[in-house]
Amino acid sequence: MRAAIEFFGDFVYLLLDTLRAIMPALSTSRGRVLAWRNIWIQMNRIGVESIPIVCLVMFCIGAILAMQIAPELARFGIVPVTADVVALATFREMGPLVSAVVMTGFGGAAIAAEIGTMVVGEEIEAMEAMAIDPIRFLVVPRVLAGIVMMVCLTALGDLAAMFGGLVASALLLHLGALQYIHHALAILKVGDFLTGLVKAGVFGMLITAIACFLGLKVRGGAEGVGINTSKTVVFTIVALIVVDLIFTSVFFYLGV
Amino acid sequence: MPEPLIQLQGISKSFGDTRIYHDLNLDIFPGETLVIMGGSGSGKSTLLRVLMGHLKIDAGKVLIRGRTLDEMNRGELDSWRKSVGVLFQSGALFNSMTLRENLALPVREHTDLDDETIDLMVQIYLQLVGLREHIDKLPAELSGGMKKRGGLARALMMQPRILFYDEPTAGLDPVSTAQINELIMNLKNKMGATSVVVTHDMQSAFKLADRLALLFDGKFAAVGSVEEFRTTTNPLVRQFVDGRLDGPFVNPSDQCSYKAQLLGRKINEVPHGQKET
Numbered sequence: 001m002r003a004a005i006e007f008f009g010d011f012v013y014l015l016l017d018t019l020r021a022i023m024p025a026l027s028t029s030r031g032r033v034l035a036w037r038n039i040w041i042q043m044n045r046i047g048v049e050s051i052p053i054v055c056l057v058m059f060c061i062g063a064i065l066a067m068q069i070a071p072e073l074a075r076f077g078i079v080p081v082t083a084d085v086v087a088l089a090t091f092r093e094m095g096p097l098v099s100a101v102v103m104t105g106f107g108g109a110a111i112a113a114e115i116g117t118m119v120v121g122e123e124i125e126a127m128e129a130m131a132i133d134p135i136r137f138l139v140v141p142r143v144l145a146g147i148v149m150m151v152c153l154t155a156l157g158d159l160a161a162m163f164g165g166l167v168a169s170a171l172l173l174h175l176g177a178l179q180y181i182h183h184a185l186a187i188l189k190v191g192d193f194l195t196g197l198v199k200a201g202v203f204g205m206l207i208t209a210i211a212c213f214l215g216l217k218v219r220g221g222a223e224g225v226g227i228n229t230s231k232t233v234v235f236t237i238v239a240l241i242v243v244d245l246i247f248t249s250v251f252f253y254l255g256v
Numbered sequence: 257m258p259e260p261l262i263q264l265q266g267i268s269k270s271f272g273d274t275r276i277y278h279d280l281n282l283d284i285f286p287g288e289t290l291v292i293m294g295g296s297g298s299g300k301s302t303l304l305r306v307l308m309g310h311l312k313i314d315a316g317k318v319l320i321r322g323r324t325l326d327e328m329n330r331g332e333l334d335s336w337r338k339s340v341g342v343l344f345q346s347g348a349l350f351n352s353m354t355l356r357e358n359l360a361l362p363v364r365e366h367t368d369l370d371d372e373t374i375d376l377m378v379q380i381y382l383q384l385v386g387l388r389e390h391i392d393k394l395p396a397e398l399s400g401g402m403k404k405r406g407g408l409a410r411a412l413m414m415q416p417r418i419l420f421y422d423e424p425t426a427g428l429d430p431v432s433t434a435q436i437n438e439l440i441m442n443l444k445n446k447m448g449a450t451s452v453v454v455t456h457d458m459q460s461a462f463k464l465a466d467r468l469a470l471l472f473d474g475k476f477a478a479v480g481s482v483e484e485f486r487t488t489t490n491p492l493v494r495q496f497v498d499g500r501l502d503g504p505f506v507n508p509s510d511q512c513s514y515k516a517q518l519l520g521r522k523i524n525e526v527p528h529g530q531k532e533t
Contacts, residue, residue: 117351123351126348129340129344130361131335131337131365132362
């Protein structure tokens with residue numbers, strides 16, 4: 001129990017340090033150039049490479065949702081409502097969550113392994129010896145890139161899922177594409193889209209911060225890197241779902 | 257006697273049950289090359305981590321130009337770290353960056369110099385350590401000795417007046433060892449740098465040192481000039497310098513009750529008449 005509290009406390013400290021380091025990283029003109037360069041590299045590594053997988057997975061999810069829900073709706077003679085269900089489920093829930101899980105496996109594990117290997121190779125110590133703050137240099141760009149890319153990935157994933165739903169509806173349910181789009185647009189409110197993106201941003205921060213945290217905590221050589229990389233995936237998925245529950249409860253309470 | 261640059265006063269440090277330092281004292285003077293020797297696991301490299309402020313000590317004080325290291329704020333600690341060049345045991349080059357990027361990093365982070373000037377500096381320092389033709393290679397493509405030389409070049413980029421070397425010649429062939437030693441001597445002679453060298457390579461130690469210090473059982477068992485170390489009758493120093501098997505010097509790994517573990521009982525319970533080894 002004590003270890004768990006310490007662990008959580010350490011993580012909160014890392015988050016606070018990261019927040020504190022964002023401003024200095026971006027305040028000087030030179031710092032800005034360097035920070036943006038780093039953020040750009042990380043956005044490519046964490047986010048851009050996840051795009052095809054997120055799109056593929058979300059396309060499948062959209063199609064699955066349509067096929068699962070359509071028979072039930074058919075009993076009431078309201079097959080076109082499939083588009084409504086797919087749209088709401090995707091934009092409010094599946095989009096951010098599934099994209100986040102893909103990013104955890106792709107970006108989170110890679111970050112933890114990379115930083116862990118740097119710890120083992122004395123690189124973090126060397127960085128500190130050169131008066132370069134690892135939080136500012138390593139964590140801040142990754143967390144910022146994670147937030148930005150998670151929002152972008154979710155937006156793309158949402159579209160891919162809608163397209164998956166559309167294809168399944170057209171091929172299997174004989175629902176016209178225009179009718180599907182019309183239904184989806186009619187049911188969706190700006191709030192649905194925005195709550196999904198807010199969640200996505202928070203998920204992006206969680207994924208990258210947990211990965212950096214566990215990467216920096218690596219001890220004991222290659223084995224330590226392996227252990228903390230798999231811990232990163234497990235802890236992140238648990239954290240994502242718990243935070244998702246909290247968000248959904250708050251949105252439910254607020255009626256958003 | 258000039259004012260000491262670094263003073264270690266009554267340093268104690270333990271990791272769990274393992275005591276690393278116990279009331280350790282030492283002064284390091286500006287411009288000198290101090291070689292710290294000791295057996296494997298005696299805490300030589302850890303001492304450099306203490307001096308850089310990476311590791312908190314349990315008791316005692318580290319004074320840098322009279323200022324306590326533990327009481328320094330972030331800015332003071334950063335400026336202390338910037339004034340020191342550290343050569344890590346493995347070189348500690350960033351594996352994701354080429355040699356060029358590795359060397360450029362500290363200068364890019366801490367100065368406003370333009371990229372062309374930085375690149376020029378990188379080439380000069382790589383030439384100094386004989387690695388200029390490898391400028392665009394990643395550390396994984398370099399040999400152990402080259403990594404060390406690359407690490408040394410990076411440590412020099414901020415033109416530090418103080419240099420810490422952690423086992424600079426360990427695992428190198430005799431020619432690379434001579435190269436590294438030559439570099440360290442040049443830096444001292446040309447720049448008047450203060451150097452702290454951690455090593456157990458006796459030849460290099462005698463070649464480089466103004467003073468030597470032998471770390472044993474958490475304390476400095478002996479501190480003195482090269483001449484004093486060569487002629488001393490201190491049995492501990494003699495054993496270490498001559499590399500003899502018999503003597504008071506025991507490897508820390510030998511100190512734990514290996515035999516007791518093997519036999520499942522305490523060492524002093526060894527049956528009477530049987531010789532203790």
